[in-house]
Amino acid sequence: MDDLFSRLQAQQPPVIDDPDELTERIMQGVQGLHAPAERSEVKVQDSRRPTLFVALRALSSAAAIWLIGVFFYVYSVPTRQPQPTAMSATQSWVGNPQLLSSTLQNVRTSYQRSQQPQMLSYTQLKKQLYEKD
Protein backbone atom coordinates (compact mmCIF):
# COMPACT_ATOMS: atom_id res chain seq x y z
CA MET A 1 0.00 0.00 0.00
CA ASP A 2 2.80 2.43 0.93
CA ASP A 3 4.44 1.66 -2.41
CA LEU A 4 1.20 2.58 -4.17
CA PHE A 5 1.01 5.91 -2.34
CA SER A 6 4.65 6.75 -2.98
CA ARG A 7 4.10 6.08 -6.67
CA LEU A 8 1.02 8.31 -6.66
CA GLN A 9 2.96 11.06 -4.90
CA ALA A 10 5.71 10.80 -7.50
CA GLN A 11 3.17 11.49 -10.24
CA GLN A 12 2.85 14.93 -11.76
CA PRO A 13 -0.26 16.75 -10.51
CA PRO A 14 -3.34 16.57 -12.73
CA VAL A 15 -3.24 18.92 -15.71
CA ILE A 16 -5.76 21.67 -16.42
CA ASP A 17 -6.88 21.11 -20.00
CA ASP A 18 -7.02 24.83 -20.78
CA PRO A 19 -5.15 26.78 -18.07
CA ASP A 20 -5.37 30.14 -19.88
CA GLU A 21 -9.13 29.86 -20.11
CA LEU A 22 -9.34 29.16 -16.37
CA THR A 23 -7.03 32.10 -15.60
CA GLU A 24 -9.24 34.36 -17.72
CA ARG A 25 -12.32 33.12 -15.88
CA ILE A 26 -10.68 33.98 -12.57
CA MET A 27 -9.53 37.41 -13.76
CA GLN A 28 -13.02 38.20 -15.04
CA GLY A 29 -14.38 37.30 -11.61
CA VAL A 30 -11.85 39.60 -9.97
CA GLN A 31 -12.86 42.54 -12.22
CA GLY A 32 -16.09 43.03 -10.31
CA LEU A 33 -14.44 42.97 -6.90
CA HIS A 34 -12.74 45.68 -4.88
CA ALA A 35 -8.97 45.68 -4.91
CA PRO A 36 -7.54 44.41 -1.61
CA ALA A 37 -6.28 47.89 -0.69
CA GLU A 38 -9.66 49.47 -1.46
CA ARG A 39 -11.31 46.80 0.63
CA SER A 40 -9.23 47.73 3.66
CA GLU A 41 -10.61 51.30 3.37
CA VAL A 42 -14.11 49.89 3.41
CA LYS A 43 -13.08 47.92 6.46
CA VAL A 44 -12.14 51.11 8.30
CA GLN A 45 -15.55 52.63 7.49
CA ASP A 46 -17.28 49.58 8.88
CA SER A 47 -15.18 49.50 12.02
CA ARG A 48 -18.10 50.82 14.11
CA ARG A 49 -20.06 47.63 13.60
CA PRO A 50 -17.56 45.35 15.41
CA THR A 51 -17.42 47.90 18.25
CA LEU A 52 -21.19 47.69 18.59
CA PHE A 53 -21.02 43.91 18.56
CA VAL A 54 -18.32 43.92 21.24
CA ALA A 55 -20.38 46.28 23.40
CA LEU A 56 -23.51 44.17 23.01
CA ARG A 57 -21.58 41.04 23.78
CA ALA A 58 -20.08 42.58 26.93
CA LEU A 59 -23.54 43.75 28.02
CA SER A 60 -25.14 40.35 27.49
CA SER A 61 -22.25 38.65 29.29
CA ALA A 62 -22.65 40.98 32.26
CA ALA A 63 -26.41 40.29 32.33
CA ALA A 64 -25.80 36.56 32.24
CA ILE A 65 -23.27 36.78 35.09
CA TRP A 66 -25.73 38.87 37.15
CA LEU A 67 -28.49 36.31 36.59
CA ILE A 68 -26.22 33.47 37.62
CA GLY A 69 -25.24 35.45 40.75
CA VAL A 70 -28.91 36.01 41.63
CA PHE A 71 -29.60 32.34 41.13
CA PHE A 72 -26.82 31.31 43.53
CA TYR A 73 -27.79 33.98 46.06
CA VAL A 74 -31.42 32.84 46.14
CA TYR A 75 -30.45 29.25 46.63
CA SER A 76 -27.73 29.96 49.21
CA VAL A 77 -30.12 31.76 51.72
CA PRO A 78 -30.98 29.14 54.40
CA THR A 79 -34.61 28.16 54.23
CA ARG A 80 -36.72 27.53 57.38
CA GLN A 81 -36.81 23.94 58.40
CA PRO A 82 -40.36 22.61 58.47
CA GLN A 83 -41.72 22.01 62.00
CA PRO A 84 -42.22 18.38 62.78
CA THR A 85 -45.91 17.57 62.83
CA ALA A 86 -45.56 14.51 64.97
CA MET A 87 -42.90 13.71 67.49
CA SER A 88 -41.68 10.40 68.74
CA ALA A 89 -42.26 9.39 72.32
CA THR A 90 -38.77 10.27 73.52
CA GLN A 91 -38.68 13.59 71.64
CA SER A 92 -42.01 14.62 73.19
CA TRP A 93 -41.01 14.02 76.83
CA VAL A 94 -37.37 14.94 77.10
CA GLY A 95 -36.55 18.53 78.06
CA ASN A 96 -40.07 19.81 77.57
CA PRO A 97 -41.81 20.11 81.00
CA GLN A 98 -44.79 21.92 79.53
CA LEU A 99 -45.44 19.14 77.13
CA LEU A 100 -44.82 16.60 79.89
CA SER A 101 -47.39 18.18 82.20
CA SER A 102 -49.94 18.50 79.47
CA THR A 103 -49.46 14.85 78.60
CA LEU A 104 -49.86 13.79 82.22
CA GLN A 105 -52.97 15.89 82.35
CA ASN A 106 -54.29 14.02 79.33
CA VAL A 107 -53.54 10.72 81.05
CA ARG A 108 -55.36 11.80 84.15
CA THR A 109 -58.38 13.08 82.22
CA SER A 110 -58.54 9.90 80.28
CA TYR A 111 -58.32 7.84 83.47
CA GLN A 112 -61.07 9.86 85.15
CA ARG A 113 -63.31 9.38 82.15
CA SER A 114 -62.80 5.67 82.26
CA GLN A 115 -63.73 5.59 86.00
CA GLN A 116 -66.90 7.60 85.61
CA PRO A 117 -70.14 5.61 85.26
CA GLN A 118 -71.28 5.67 81.76
CA MET A 119 -74.48 7.42 80.89
CA LEU A 120 -76.40 4.93 78.87
CA SER A 121 -79.53 5.47 76.92
CA TYR A 122 -82.68 3.43 77.40
CA THR A 123 -82.12 1.34 74.34
CA GLN A 124 -78.56 0.56 75.39
CA LEU A 125 -79.66 -0.46 78.87
CA LYS A 126 -82.37 -2.64 77.39
CA LYS A 127 -79.91 -4.24 75.02
CA GLN A 128 -77.43 -5.00 77.83
CA LEU A 129 -80.26 -6.50 79.90
CA TYR A 130 -81.32 -8.85 77.10
CA GLU A 131 -77.71 -9.83 76.34
CA LYS A 132 -77.21 -10.85 80.00
CA ASP A 133 -80.18 -13.10 79.72
Add this chain to the structure above:
Amino acid sequence: MPSTTDQQLISQCREGNKDAFRLLVQTHQRRVFSLALKMVGDEEEAKDIVQETFLRVWQRLGDYDMQRPFTTWLYVIASRLCFDRLRSMKHITAMPADEQVLRDFASDSGTQRQLENREWVSIVRTLADGLSPKQRLVFTLSLLEGLTPQEVEQVTGFTASQVKSNLYVARQTIRERLNRLGYE
Protein backbone atom coordinates in the same frame (compact mmCIF):
# COMPACT_ATOMS: atom_id res chain seq x y z
CA MET B 1 9.11 31.78 4.80
CA PRO B 2 7.25 32.43 1.56
CA SER B 3 9.27 32.65 -1.63
CA THR B 4 10.40 36.14 -2.59
CA THR B 5 8.44 36.01 -5.81
CA ASP B 6 5.20 35.22 -3.98
CA GLN B 7 5.86 37.99 -1.46
CA GLN B 8 6.57 40.53 -4.16
CA LEU B 9 3.52 39.52 -6.13
CA ILE B 10 1.29 39.68 -3.05
CA SER B 11 2.60 43.13 -2.15
CA GLN B 12 1.77 44.29 -5.66
CA CYS B 13 -1.66 42.62 -5.51
CA ARG B 14 -2.40 44.48 -2.29
CA GLU B 15 -1.84 47.70 -4.20
CA GLY B 16 -4.47 46.57 -6.68
CA ASN B 17 -2.11 45.30 -9.38
CA LYS B 18 -4.16 42.77 -11.31
CA ASP B 19 -1.29 41.73 -13.58
CA ALA B 20 0.59 40.57 -10.51
CA PHE B 21 -2.49 38.66 -9.44
CA ARG B 22 -2.73 37.05 -12.86
CA LEU B 23 0.86 35.83 -12.45
CA LEU B 24 0.04 34.51 -8.99
CA VAL B 25 -2.94 32.61 -10.42
CA GLN B 26 -0.88 31.17 -13.26
CA THR B 27 1.79 30.02 -10.81
CA HIS B 28 -0.52 28.27 -8.34
CA GLN B 29 -3.71 27.29 -10.15
CA ARG B 30 -2.47 23.82 -11.04
CA ARG B 31 -1.65 23.07 -7.41
CA VAL B 32 -5.17 24.04 -6.35
CA PHE B 33 -6.69 22.12 -9.26
CA SER B 34 -4.73 19.01 -8.21
CA LEU B 35 -6.10 19.15 -4.67
CA ALA B 36 -9.64 19.90 -5.84
CA LEU B 37 -9.70 17.13 -8.43
CA LYS B 38 -8.45 14.56 -5.93
CA MET B 39 -10.97 15.74 -3.36
CA VAL B 40 -14.16 16.08 -5.40
CA GLY B 41 -13.30 13.76 -8.31
CA ASP B 42 -14.83 15.92 -11.02
CA GLU B 43 -12.94 18.21 -13.41
CA GLU B 44 -15.60 20.90 -13.78
CA GLU B 45 -16.24 21.00 -10.03
CA ALA B 46 -12.49 21.23 -9.51
CA LYS B 47 -12.25 24.19 -11.88
CA ASP B 48 -15.08 25.93 -10.04
CA ILE B 49 -13.21 25.42 -6.79
CA VAL B 50 -10.02 26.86 -8.32
CA GLN B 51 -11.92 29.93 -9.46
CA GLU B 52 -13.63 30.41 -6.12
CA THR B 53 -10.36 29.91 -4.26
CA PHE B 54 -8.58 32.68 -6.15
CA LEU B 55 -11.53 35.04 -5.81
CA ARG B 56 -11.33 34.54 -2.06
CA VAL B 57 -7.57 35.00 -2.17
CA TRP B 58 -8.06 38.36 -3.89
CA GLN B 59 -10.74 39.41 -1.42
CA ARG B 60 -8.72 38.39 1.63
CA LEU B 61 -5.21 39.38 0.63
CA GLY B 62 -5.37 42.02 3.35
CA ASP B 63 -5.67 39.25 5.97
CA TYR B 64 -2.71 37.24 4.68
CA ASP B 65 0.23 37.00 7.07
CA MET B 66 3.37 37.61 5.00
CA GLN B 67 5.46 35.54 7.42
CA ARG B 68 3.59 32.34 6.56
CA PRO B 69 4.03 30.40 3.31
CA PHE B 70 1.56 31.52 0.68
CA THR B 71 0.94 27.93 -0.46
CA THR B 72 -0.22 26.92 3.04
CA TRP B 73 -2.68 29.82 3.10
CA LEU B 74 -3.83 28.88 -0.39
CA TYR B 75 -4.34 25.29 0.72
CA VAL B 76 -6.35 26.47 3.73
CA ILE B 77 -8.82 28.32 1.49
CA ALA B 78 -8.95 25.60 -1.17
CA SER B 79 -9.32 22.70 1.26
CA ARG B 80 -12.20 24.42 3.09
CA LEU B 81 -14.01 24.93 -0.20
CA CYS B 82 -13.35 21.30 -1.18
CA PHE B 83 -14.55 20.11 2.22
CA ASP B 84 -17.78 22.12 1.98
CA ARG B 85 -18.35 20.93 -1.60
CA LEU B 86 -17.72 17.33 -0.60
CA ARG B 87 -20.24 17.48 2.23
CA SER B 88 -22.93 18.85 -0.07
CA MET B 89 -22.23 16.28 -2.79
CA LYS B 90 -23.92 12.93 -3.08
CA HIS B 91 -21.82 9.91 -2.25
CA ILE B 92 -20.17 8.57 -5.40
CA THR B 93 -19.45 4.86 -5.36
CA ALA B 94 -16.51 3.48 -7.27
CA MET B 95 -17.49 1.55 -10.40
CA PRO B 96 -15.82 -1.64 -11.66
CA ALA B 97 -14.18 0.46 -14.40
CA ASP B 98 -12.58 2.65 -11.70
CA GLU B 99 -11.25 -0.41 -9.92
CA GLN B 100 -9.77 -1.64 -13.17
CA VAL B 101 -7.82 1.61 -13.57
CA LEU B 102 -6.35 1.12 -10.10
CA ARG B 103 -5.47 -2.49 -10.94
CA ASP B 104 -3.72 -1.39 -14.13
CA PHE B 105 -1.77 1.31 -12.31
CA ALA B 106 -0.78 -1.02 -9.46
CA SER B 107 0.37 -3.79 -11.78
CA ASP B 108 2.21 -1.37 -14.08
CA SER B 109 5.01 -0.58 -11.60
CA GLY B 110 7.83 -0.87 -14.14
CA THR B 111 6.98 2.12 -16.29
CA GLN B 112 6.86 5.78 -15.28
CA ARG B 113 3.60 6.49 -17.06
CA GLN B 114 1.91 9.76 -16.14
CA LEU B 115 -1.72 9.47 -15.12
CA GLU B 116 -4.39 11.32 -17.02
CA ASN B 117 -7.05 13.28 -15.15
CA ARG B 118 -9.75 10.66 -15.66
CA GLU B 119 -7.35 8.02 -14.31
CA TRP B 120 -6.67 10.17 -11.26
CA VAL B 121 -10.41 10.47 -10.71
CA SER B 122 -10.90 6.69 -10.98
CA ILE B 123 -8.03 5.87 -8.64
CA VAL B 124 -9.05 8.40 -6.02
CA ARG B 125 -12.67 7.34 -6.29
CA THR B 126 -11.67 3.74 -5.67
CA LEU B 127 -9.30 4.47 -2.82
CA ALA B 128 -11.39 7.05 -1.01
CA ASP B 129 -14.71 5.24 -1.36
CA GLY B 130 -16.29 4.98 2.09
CA LEU B 131 -14.20 7.71 3.72
CA SER B 132 -15.85 10.59 5.55
CA PRO B 133 -15.10 14.13 4.26
CA LYS B 134 -12.62 14.69 7.12
CA GLN B 135 -10.82 11.42 6.49
CA ARG B 136 -10.76 12.13 2.78
CA LEU B 137 -9.30 15.60 3.34
CA VAL B 138 -6.53 14.31 5.60
CA PHE B 139 -5.86 11.36 3.27
CA THR B 140 -5.64 13.60 0.19
CA LEU B 141 -3.38 16.17 1.82
CA SER B 142 -0.97 13.76 3.46
CA LEU B 143 -0.92 10.69 1.21
CA LEU B 144 -1.63 12.17 -2.22
CA GLU B 145 -0.34 15.74 -1.95
CA GLY B 146 2.57 14.74 0.30
CA LEU B 147 2.12 17.36 3.02
CA THR B 148 3.77 16.78 6.39
CA PRO B 149 1.53 16.18 9.45
CA GLN B 150 2.36 19.70 10.70
CA GLU B 151 1.34 21.19 7.37
CA VAL B 152 -1.89 19.15 7.41
CA GLU B 153 -2.63 20.51 10.89
CA GLN B 154 -2.06 24.07 9.68
CA VAL B 155 -4.18 23.61 6.57
CA THR B 156 -7.11 21.77 8.13
CA GLY B 157 -7.07 23.39 11.56
CA PHE B 158 -7.30 19.93 13.12
CA THR B 159 -5.25 18.99 16.17
CA ALA B 160 -2.34 16.54 15.84
CA SER B 161 -4.41 13.74 17.34
CA GLN B 162 -7.33 14.46 14.99
CA VAL B 163 -5.01 14.31 12.00
CA LYS B 164 -3.46 11.10 13.29
CA SER B 165 -6.77 9.37 14.02
CA ASN B 166 -8.39 10.42 10.73
CA LEU B 167 -5.35 9.25 8.80
CA TYR B 168 -5.27 5.97 10.70
CA VAL B 169 -8.93 5.23 9.93
CA ALA B 170 -8.45 6.28 6.30
CA ARG B 171 -5.46 3.97 5.91
CA GLN B 172 -7.33 1.07 7.52
CA THR B 173 -10.34 1.59 5.25
CA ILE B 174 -8.15 1.78 2.15
CA ARG B 175 -6.15 -1.28 3.25
CA GLU B 176 -9.37 -3.30 3.62
CA ARG B 177 -10.55 -2.06 0.27
CA LEU B 178 -7.27 -3.02 -1.42
CA ASN B 179 -7.39 -6.44 0.24
CA ARG B 180 -10.86 -6.99 -1.15
CA LEU B 181 -9.51 -6.06 -4.58
CA GLY B 182 -6.76 -8.62 -4.16
CA TYR B 183 -3.80 -6.48 -3.03
CA GLU B 184 -1.59 -6.95 0.00
